[in-house]
Amino acid sequence: MSTAVPEADESVRGSPLTPLKLVGLVCVFLALCLDVGAVMSPAWVTADDQYYLSLWESCWKPASTDNWQCSSTLGSDWQVVTLALLLGGGALVLMSFLVALVAVCIGTRRRFYAPVAFMLFAAVVLQACSLVLYPIKFIESINLRIYHEFNWGYGLAWGGTIFSFGGGVLYCLNPKSYEEYY
Helix, strand or coil, X not given: CCCCCCHHHHHHHCCCCCHHHHHHHHHHHHHHHHHHHHHHCCCCEEECCCEEECCCEEEECCXXXXXXXXXXXXXXXXXXXXXXHHHHHHHHHHHHHHHHHHHHHHCCCHHHHHHHHHHHHHHHHHHHHHHHHHHHHHHHHCCXXXXXXXXXXXXXXXXXXXXXXXXXXXXXXXXXXXXXXC
């Protein structure tokens, strides 16, 4: 009595869960966390404790007072487009995470690999477009005469984009093409 599972039965039942797919799931989860942190971050651009810009508001402190004055950034077209692209990419990352998690839980994994990878690569394109657009339009439209820097919120968004790309690559890899490593 053999305990080996024939190849045809294994493909019906689902492929074995490989370390690459688990690492891919962790990458997608980290990308999701970084995207949430980036969208909620109050610091995308800061300037010498006199100005800061997030995706939601722009605040400045006049030199003569200690009070901050803030206004919404959603009145500017480029900032709305940046936010929409980033949120669209974040929604795709969330959907890909949920699909990958469900695929791991129910055991029919192989058929979900390609859609998860496709959603992650689409998220990377949307987020990269927003992250390239943001500094270009910021420098073009906001005239700061003091030193300013792109801060940790912008960096979190790039981190989420990089982890999304890594997860997409890991979900594209086919372990049957390589030697047994698990």
